[in-house]
Amino acid sequence: MALSISGQGPRGRGRLVLVAVVLVVAGLALAGALRRGPAPAVVITSDHEAIGPATTITAHFSEPTGGLGAVKLELVQGERSVVLAERRFARSGPFSLLRGRVTAETDLTGTAGRKAQEWLKEGEAVVRATADRMAGPLRSGAPVVVEKRMAVLLRPPSLELLSRQHYVRQGGSGVVVFRVGEGVARSGVRAGATESLSFPLPGGGPGERFALFAVPWELDDVGQVRLFAEDAAGNRSELPFVDLFKKAPPRTDTIDLSDDFLARVVPAIASQTPGFDASGSLLDQYLRINGEERRAVLAKIAALAKDTQAAFLWRGAFLQMPDTQRRAGFAETRTYLYHGKAVDHQTHLGLDLASTEHAPVPAANSGRVVFAGWLVIYGNAVIVDHGYGLMSLYGHMSAISVKPGDVVAKGQQLGNSGSTGLAGGDHLHLEIFVQGKSVNPLEWLDEHWIRDNIANKIKLP
Ligand SMILES: [Zn+2]
Structure with a gap:
């Protein structure tokens, strides 16, 4: 992950402070419109570390001094790019031209991944967030751009069952031994909405893991009991592994x-x-x-x-x-x-x-x-x-x-x-x-x- 920021340097700020001092006598009404603090802050976060089937990306923008003018969130890979979300703001309230209320912070959220952008390829993509300040009479409009590089992973991780003869009972427990490929972030047993996460197999080889798992007392459908492995992008493999299931209704x-x-x-x-x-x-x-x-x-x-x-x-x-x-x-x-x-x-x-x-x-x-x-x-x-x-x-x-x-x-x-x-x-x-x-x-x-x-x-x- 790499971040780069471009925006206003300290020299520009000094020039504006000088102008503002001169104008104070002209009336407080103008002051609010001329104040300019630090560049807008932009923070990009995501629900998965990498882009896969559907990664939710959120950019948080803030500019408490002069307010935000426009914000945009884009996904870029090679020659292609797409706007995931954008928004423009206007001043509101009385005297809206100079002193109206401004938007100090906002979030933009979009989905990046193969489901939304079929053209994505394995490799890397850039998430770009752009913030413009609210324009004022003496303000330049140079935007702040923050980029985050993210891996693009599109193949489901490998998952191989190693243990045999899994006989489980509704409301019961069990153990399963399996092997996962590289890059697996989470693995274990999903039983309905219940997940039992795995641990490295003691004395096991590379990628060998086991899970002690619970089959919920309220789950009577063995089709819902599956081994799973998920990578950092949310690509998921699932395998049925139960050989015999005994229902035990409450x-x-x-x-x-x-x-x-x-x-x-x-x-x-x-x-x-x-x-x-x-x-x-x-x-x-x-x-x-x-x-x-x-x-x-x-x-x-x-x-x-x-x-x-x-x-x-x-x-x-x-x-x-x-x-x-x-x-x-x-x-x-x-x-x-x-x-x-x-x-x-x-x-x-x-x-x-x-x-x-x-x-x-x-x-x-x-x-x-x-x-x-x-x-x-x-x-x-x-x-x-x-x-x-x-x-x-x-x-x-x-x-x-x-x-x-x-x-x-x-x-x-x-x-x-x-x-x-x-x-x-x-x-x-x-x-x-x-x-x-x-x-x-x-x-x-x-x-x-x-x-x-x-x-x-x-x-x-
Ligand atoms: Zn009791």
Whole structure:
């Protein structure tokens, strides 16, 4: 990328300042029209680093002193060029000729790429942004031109599947090993709107990568589960790779919201959640907790997912908390009834494990604590990173005995079970995430599943 700027030098500015000083006596009305500050500023940005199928280019123009007169955004390659966007400005308001309002800044946006410009060739192109100042009686019109050189890439990147026998289940997890060609910026598995990004394959050759991926519980179309690779220009290759897909539609359940339950959980959550809007009835507040607050917590978990280590921190099957009964399961879509009327729907995405009150909660596997604290619907919660995007969450705890950054062993106590957050009674809510997307924990508790679906495709430590 190279930038070049041409415009007014400091000498021209000095001459105009002198003229302006002489004219001050002639009246303030003229002063605004004669002021001239620094040259217009132009910044070019794009949504992809290179031009490919369709790269969105934005130029930001600003000239706060005298205002912008005209702006233009062009794409140039060899002898050909095209105007992507342009705009002209006039003074507005009273006394518009000399003192009218001017436009101090604006954006121009256009699309550069093979879809819009069929004549583009592989190689390089120039994005050119031109800004003219608002003309005044003594102003010259020399424009400012900023250019940005961008690579033009038009071929989809190479993508080759290396692992075999991918049997996946709706709401489940999996691993896939593949090889990408040079210049690939992002790759992994797309499952509907969910992306699980890849990592370099430990001990692998050039371009060899793997992705631990999630198949969303709400996705029942295997045609939407594909391996992908994308370059810096947005050229994309996709491959279907799933050999066998098992649908597992969410089960349904109804939950009665009693006044006693609301009176117990709502004020407790409201008082511990900073910024919570505690207006309205207990039911109103409950719906806010189960709706807005739930979405905020899921967004926080998705952000924490980036805090993963590129290493297998876990060993063997995940551990179910000892001596526990499995109560609610994964992907149960609940209808919440209040005095017999449906007031809410949410999907339960963990495993509810009940034992005795305040029972010790062990880490399901070894890893590093990335969160320990208040997590609204989950109450007091701990999140452990197991590496490569795999994390486990422990919710509704009465006490927490670890802190972020702690390295924990499989079975090490994280705290004690409880009924904090949205919990009907003392239990542990265990949830497993792959890159922030909830997956069925039962697979990770099953050593046969791990052997057949993970360990047979990738060498685990
Ligand atoms: Zn639960």
